[in-house]
Amino acid sequence: MIAVIKYNAGNILSVMCALERLGAEAVLTDDPETIKKAERVIFPGVGEASTAMRYLDERGLSDVIRGLDQPFLGICLGMQLMCSFSEEGNTECLGIFPEHVRLFPKGQGYKIPHVGWNTVSRLSGPLFSGVPDESYFYFVHSYFVPLSSDASSVTSYDGLDFSASLSRGNFYGVQFHPEKSGEAGEMILRNFLERT
Template identity: 55%
Template sequence: MKIAIIKYNAGNTQSVSYALNRLGVDPIITDEPELLKAADKVIFPGVGEASTAMTYLKQRNLDKLIPEFKQPFLGICLGLQLMCQHSEENDVECLKVFPMTVKRFPPKDKVPHMGWNSITNLKDPLFNGVNEGEFVYFVHSYYAELSDYTIAQSDYILPFSASIRKDNFYAVQFHTEKSGKTGEKILKNFLSL
């Protein structure tokens, strides 16, 4: 099984790669369209800022390619946000896989939302074997609202989408690669889709 991790200027590709290594998978990290198209599954991780990341994707025509993928596709953290329509972070148009706007948390608690938080309303095979209320690791200042695409939610200041899905496109706001056994289980579920 060929697993590709999309390389773009948004850190943590290496930590996602190590998490997959622990599951016995040796992924490729690439921004080459042909290699990405040939992969059985694609992971789109991200730590960084939306407009800079979108600029990089556009320079390589990945902004056109990504929404066309037919294989299982998983966005992580910034990856989830970039798969939405628009982000309030520097007011940027994103990949439009999900018709959702990414908003900044209101400044009434500490932002970014950083640390362990529980996920609830789990509604997809991506969460097979994961119990309601299990804890995963978040670091983000922006969020996708709850919608028909929400397959897990969390709550910080307000309820938000911890995970969304549309067809073959899955995305999680938390860092699977930093979420211990729960994150590992979710990655394993993704690999077995």
């Protein structure tokens, strides 16, 4: 059973629908015991970092997440919350990845948010098994994780290279939305279900 962590984040339904299309049995829950017992955990998210962290802390979910040892996938804001700090609302985050989440610098000529389909390269790890280099994924975000030794793929926005995904032990994070990235995105989710 897959636990999808329920918190005050937008468009969790898309993740549930994508799992349903893959035939996976998933529950949307904020119950610590259900999350601990799940075979795999998905941490989705569209929203604001400091509000999301407050919600997780208030419900004791931050410590629960840090202590999990089953495969865990954070998506978009979910991945950013797995880092140590976010400039969005200047908030301490879960600290699974020792990275600072930064706001895209303004006045560089590119549009913010970074929205649309972008190519992802230097792929490594089980999530990208069978995924061709330079595949397109759908991104929508205004904050980013700089290049990191935990990066399992990178992308580039008008010359700024940053982490498109991170991994460390049982913890995986993707900045893009696999649930909105057509066939390539489905491969990522299937790999998470079958290869981690």
